[in-house]
Amino acid sequence: MDVIALQEVSRRYGSLTALEPLTLSIGAGEFFSLLGPSGCGKTTTLRLIAGFDRPQSGRILLQGRDLTEAPPHRRPVNLVFQNYALFPHLSVWDNVAFGPRSRRMADAELRRRVGEALEVVRLPELARRRPHQLSGGQQQRVALARALVNAPAAVLLDEPLAALDPDLRRTMRRELQAIQREVGITFVLVTHDREEALSLSDRLAVLNRGRLEQVGTPRQLYEQPRSAVVATFLGSANLLPEPSGAGQRLLRPERLRLGPEPPGEGERGLQARVEELVFQGATVEVRLRSRCDRPLIAIDTSANLPNNLRVGSELWCRWNPAHSHALEEPTL
């Protein structure tokens, strides 16, 4: 059974359509991400699932029950807010105990559950602290424990890592994934960070301008996007016209080989001139322009690139046509 099922759910604000009719199913134990640029409808979707907003049309089913009109406190989902929204007047322990107390849980059970939740996020020693005495990463974990303690059908996470600095973000990303695997609860993550969505999710949905573009595994979406929008949103992309002239093919930059040799048997290629080299540490990004004035982008490790590569170099870009992918919905 689906933990969360949205059926033709839509939301307008005045004349602005925040969400076009959206149908989406999220299964038990899944790590699911809603990915898109700001204003794409991902946060609206999350607020609709949490119950902070009501759709104009459609139904929202949680664990098979129609809860479209239920208030937030009657929904079996818990939200981790972007700013964490920890209660400043309560200790870490009391923050985590807030949900169980709302449900009038018996004292012994409550103590056990709160203790367990703090163990899961590895914070039991900070139980007596107030939220303002914690670092950003610790606050984040308290917010997560406060949601997990209720054993919800799903934990909803609204850009949970956006407020952290990059190093901490990477650590918390791994930790989030480990915790989700440990507790086995469905996680629904809202993010605009494609790396985050690609590395964390079992499946993800790409939203754009209130419309669902595509749902699938990270690999499917990265390698076989349906549209140019998804292709470019999930990573840098070369969009080449089909040899027939109708439509476009996606060629990811890491699939391009650069060198003096022309394309061999079964390969395709373009002659191009290097316009820019961007050193990125492990890899180098090479920006080129083909003879027919088409911009190209290639990414490869320094070891694989020709030694004498510099701006102005003339060379061949080769690729295996099996590594390119035809787009159903090319750019207009």
Added chain:
Amino acid sequence: MSRLGSLMLALGSALVYGLLYAPIAVMVLFSFNAPRGRFNLLWQGFTLENWRHPLRDAALTQAFLTSLALALAAALLAVLLGGLMALALARARVRGRRGIELLLALPLTNPEIVLAAALLNLFVGLNLPRGPLTLLLSHSLFCLSYAALTLKARLAGFDPTLELAAQDLGAPPLEAFRRVTLPLLAPGLFAAVLLCFSLSFDDYVISSFTAGETVTLPLYLAGAFQREISPQIQVLSTLVLLVSAALLLLACRPQEDPSR
């Protein structure tokens, strides 16, 4: 800053604080005076006699207790109503919010005596006998704007997602208000009660129009000053000062900023 500059600054500050506190110091000092005659205006000699029975003057004590009860009741009523107004202005999508806020601040600029006369007019027109009730009504009325504006400022720094988080964690809206909003607003409520209390406790002009036969402390003092100035007045005022200072210290004690 140059040495001269900081010296001037220190001197200036000392002068300002000196002027602020000189009358208070005189009041405290004269509560220990042993006056000759009925007017405690000239220093004659030190005594603890006035402090031995601080509540010796029955009429003065009665007026003091009346003012105390009135100020407390008026402050609580004003903060209750003003708090609800502030909540509505901060939360609800009210049409013409700006206008309503302006209307809230406008009474502060109205001369008190004009309000007092208007209130007397109203009470006479309603055939309401002047006494404790009319005093309470008029005092909570002039405190209302202060309470609402103080609490509105407090609510402006309040993160509304905290209430959403409480609801998300299973608390219905009223329970979310009781468990999250109210405790976080408590310092603001306390400050507003303190402010309204001192406004009401001090009030002479409005009381003089709406008190009827009831005698508040300022009314009693104004009358008494024409006959005598007894050191008991300074003793009682010093007591009030001590209690106010203690309450203020309590309100301003270093605490974690709950809005962060």
